Amino acid sequence: MKIMLTGAQVADxxxxxxxSSTGATYVEARYQSRVASEVNFTNGELERIRVVENTGCGIxxxxxxxxxxxxxxxxxxxxxxxxFNQAASAARILASSKMNKVKGLIESKMVTGTFRTAANSDNxxxxxxxxxxxxxxxxxxxxxxxxxxxxxxxCTYRDTLDHKVIINSDGADIEIYDSKPEFSVTAIxxxxxxxxxxxxxxxxxxxxxxxxxxxxxxxxxxxxAARAAKLLDARHVSGEKTTVILDPAMVxxxxxxxxxxxxxxxxxxxxxxxxxxxxxxxASDLVTLVDSGKSEIASNAxxxxxxxxxxVAAERxxxxxxxxxxxxxxxxxxxxxxxxxxxxxxxAFQYSDxxxxxxxxxxxxxxxxxxxxxxxxxxHGYIIKGARNGQADANGEFMFGAEEIYLIENGEVKExxxxxxxxxxxxxxxxxVDMVGNEFHYDIGTGYCGKYQPAKVDGGGPHIRCxxxxxxxxx
Numbered sequence: 457m458k459i460m461l462t463g464a465q466v467a468d469x470x471x472x473x474x475x476s477s478t479g480a481t482y483v484e485a486r487y488q489s490r491v492a493s494e495v496n497f498t499n500g501e502l503e504r505i506r507v508v509e510n511t512g513c514g515i516x517x518x519x520x521x522x523x524x525x526x527x528x529x530x531x532x533x534x535x536x537x538x539x540f541n542q543a544a545s546a547a548r549i550l551a552s553s554k555m556n557k558v559k560g561l562i563e564s565k566m567v568t569g570t571f572r573t574a575a576n577s578d579n580x581x582x583x584x585x586x587x588x589x590x591x592x593x594x595x596x597x598x599x600x601x602x603x604x605x606x607x608x609x610x611c612t613y614r615d616t617l618d619h620k621v622i623i624n625s626d627g628a629d630i631e632i633y634d635s636k637p638e639f640s641v642t643a644i645x646x647x648x649x650x651x652x653x654x655x656x657x658x659x660x661x662x663x664x665x666x667x668x669x670x671x672x673x674x675x676x677x678x679x680x681a682a683r684a685a686k687l688l689d690a691r692h693v694s695g696e697k698t699t700v701i702l703d704p705a706m707v708x709x710x711x712x713x714x715x716x717x718x719x720x721x722x723x724x725x726x727x728x729x730x731x732x733x734x735x736x737x738x739a740s741d742l743v744t745l746v747d748s749g750k751s752e753i754a755s756n757a758x759x760x761x762x763x764x765x766x767x768v769a770a771e772r773x774x775x776x777x778x779x780x781x782x783x784x785x786x787x788x789x790x791x792x793x794x795x796x797x798x799x800x801x802x803x804a805f806q807y808s809d810x811x812x813x814x815x816x817x818x819x820x821x822x823x824x825x826x827x828x829x830x831x832x833x834x835x836h837g838y839i840i841k842g843a844r845n846g847q848a849d850a851n852g853e854f855m856f857g858a859e860e861i862y863l864i865e866n867g868e869v870k871e872x873x874x875x876x877x878x879x880x881x882x883x884x885x886x887x888x889v890d891m892v893g894n895e896f897h898y899d900i901g902t903g904y905c906g907k908y909q910p911a912k913v914d915g916g917g918p919h920i921r922c923x924x925x926x927x928x929x930x931x
Contacts, residue, residue, distance in 0.1 A: 461531060463570070463621055463631045470513070470623040473536045477625075480544055482518040482561060484624040486765055487511075487531065488807035491582075491617045495589050497597035498610040507586060512807040515539045519547035521557025527808040562791035564798045566627035567763045574635045579663030581615050581635045589613050596641055596677040603681035605645040605688060611677065614638050616912075628767025636660065636758060636912050637667045638902045641677045645684035652690075652874060654683030655842065655859065659901030659914070661751075661760035683842075683860065690874040693861055695927040699837030700878065701830055701919055705899035706858065707820050708915025709843040711745055712900065714854040714882030716818045716915075717907075719775050719783070720801070721790035728850040729883070730781060738781045739886035743920075744821040745776040747785055749800055751898075757817040758901030758914035761803070765811040770800040775818075776886070787813050805909045812908060820917035823892025830891045830921050832867040838926055839864060840878055843900065848882065855879035861926070880924045893918030 461469075470485040477483050489511040496504040512529040513536060524547030526539040551557070574580050593613045600609035615637035622630045640657025656679040660666055671679070702710065718728045730738070739745070749770020751757040761770045766788050774782050784794065787802035790813060802811040831839070842859025861876040862869050898916035905911045 463619065466531065466621045467623060467629070467631065469531060469533060469536060470621060471629070472533065473540060474623060474625050477540050480517040480519050480625070482625055483540070484516045484766065485513055485536070486804065486807055487513045487621040489619040490806065492615070493586065493589060494612070494614045495593045496610065496612045497593050499608060500598065500601070502590070502594070505586070505590065510806070513539070514804065514807045514809070515543050516810060517543045517547055518558060518561070519544050520551035522547045522550040522554055523558065524550070525810045558789055560792050561788040562796070562798055564768045564788055566624070566767045567769050568627070568629040570631040571762045572633040573661050573760065573762070574663035574666070579665045581617055581637055581664055584664045592673045596673040599674045599677035600641055600643045600681040603643065603645070603685055605647065605685035606643045606681045607646040608644040609681070610642045612640050622763070622765060622767055624767050626767065630763055630767060632762065634661065635663060637662070637664065638758070639667060639673065639676065640902050641680040643677070643681040643684040645688050647688050650688055652684050652687035654680040654687065656680035656683070657902040659758040659903070659912070660756040661758055662756040666756050686872060687860070687874045690872045692875040692928050693873040693926060695925070697923065697925045699834055699921065700924050700926065701834065701837065701839045701921050703839070703841045703919055704897040704916040705843040706840050706856065706878065707917035707920055708818070708898065708900040709846065709856055710854065710882055710885070711820055711917065712815060712818045712905070712913060712915040713846065713856070714848040714852050715745060715775065715886070716747060716785070716815045717848065718850060718852055719785055720813045720815070721784045721786045721794065722813050723850060724784050725790070725793070726850075729852050733781045734784070736781055737779050738883050739776050739779045740889040741779045742823055742889050742892045743776055743779055743886050744774060745819070746772055746774050746821060747801070747815050747818045748772040749816045751817060753819070753821070753896045754898055754916070757898045758912055759815065759817040761816055764800040764802045765804045766798070766802040768798045768800040768802070770816055773799040785813055785815065787811065803911055805911055809909045814907060814911045815905060815913050817898065818913070818915045819898070820892070820920065822894050822896040822918040825891040825893050827893055827895070827919050830893065830919060831864055831869060833891070834864045834921065835866060837864045838862060839869065840876070846877070852882040854882055875928050877927045878924050879927060885922050885924050888923040889920050891921040893920065895919070
């Protein structure tokens with residue numbers, strides 16, 4: 457029979473381990489108990505339902521300038537001590553041959569305390585039955601198919617509930633209760649040989665009621681279905697370099713994929729395009745781009761974390777401030793190399809993963825312009841809505857798909873177009889920004905960042921007007 461431990465009991469075990477461990481410059485113990493659920497309905501049938509729980513502890517040590525890491529699902533004192541010894545032994549073996557040693561960890565203020573992302577018990581995901589999850593998913597998928605143009609529909613609900621205890625030899629002593637639900641609907645409309653796809657969804661940090669605060673589950677389905685239906689009759693866009701107005705989802709995707717990854721300090725050390733650009737002008741004066749563990753502008757962002765996995769507070773980090781590159785994203789090791797502070801970006805997806813430098817919520821801050829004015833002052837261009845998949849590289853070059861694109865002529869929105877991509881160099885695009893909207897939204901919370909291991913992230917911003925290349929793409 458599995459014995460459930462309280463947070464206090466786990467913390468006592470980890471404190472005892474660290475206080476008795478010798479021979480290491482630094483010791484970090486991260487306990488995590490995760491319950492993850494998923495429900496999927498496709499075309500009226502329940503395709504997937506699962507609830508998975510895993511629990512264990514990851515132990516990371518710094519010995520002789522090298523890292524050692526092990527993990528165990530056994531939280532007994534004996535198993536934890538054995539895992540520490542294995543990690544320390546691995547680090548010593550590595551140190552005997554490795555030339556480039558860790559210089560050390562920057563001194564950082566360690567966080568202590570207990571933190572919850574959804575304190576209201578009625579709103580807590582742990583109080584929502586699997587039957588409720590199934591019912592909402594089933595109803596939304598059916599609602600999408602109620603649109604006559606929609607021939608195929610799928611609805612997915614996922615959530616993760618994490619209980620974490622992080623204790624390290626530098627003074628971190630943290631207990632965290634985190635919950636991240638997400639909900640998405642995909643509708644495919646067909647007419648003769650034509651088909652079009654509409655997506656709508658949300659991913660947040662918070663509880664059940666928070667997930668459906670902006671829209672009900674049926675409204676998400678209706679929006680996805682209506683978008684797919686209207687795209688059926690839209691013509692394909694022609695390619696050109698022109699003025700575009702990007703919606704918050706596209707701004708978030710651009711901020712994360714094409715800018716955020718280039719400023720992660722491990723990528724910077726590998727030679728990204730911004731390596732020697734701190735203090736340089738890399739964007740319009742109107743652009744302030746931030747990565748933060750908090751949701752200072754809008755609540756419940758999907759990438760919200762209170763503290764990172766090294767015990768550092770996940771505060772607001774201005775990457776670009778009024779066009780000037782101000783900061784890279786750091787853990788404590790990279791911060792030592794760059795002689796700066798850790799930005800609280802060390803994150804591990806599960807207890808069995810080592811912390812990496814990862815983004816949290818990455819966004820452009822709102823400005824002063826109204827969307828109507830941005831449209832009115834555009835002689836020719838497009839509004840880009842609905843970020844789809846795409847790619848970006850270490851030089852900031854990107855290409856992203858767009859679900860909807862509206863032609864603007866002489867300050868008026870004209871026809872809906874489809875099958876568009878947006879591409880260019882992200883820094884050149886940001887340098888061309890001449891208007892920044894005054895309304896802000898997070899809009900990529902259903903996604904995961906896939907840098908070696910998954911990470912829940914979010915991104916967004918206001919509408920921005922800039923110059924980019926519009927092109928047609930296959931759907």
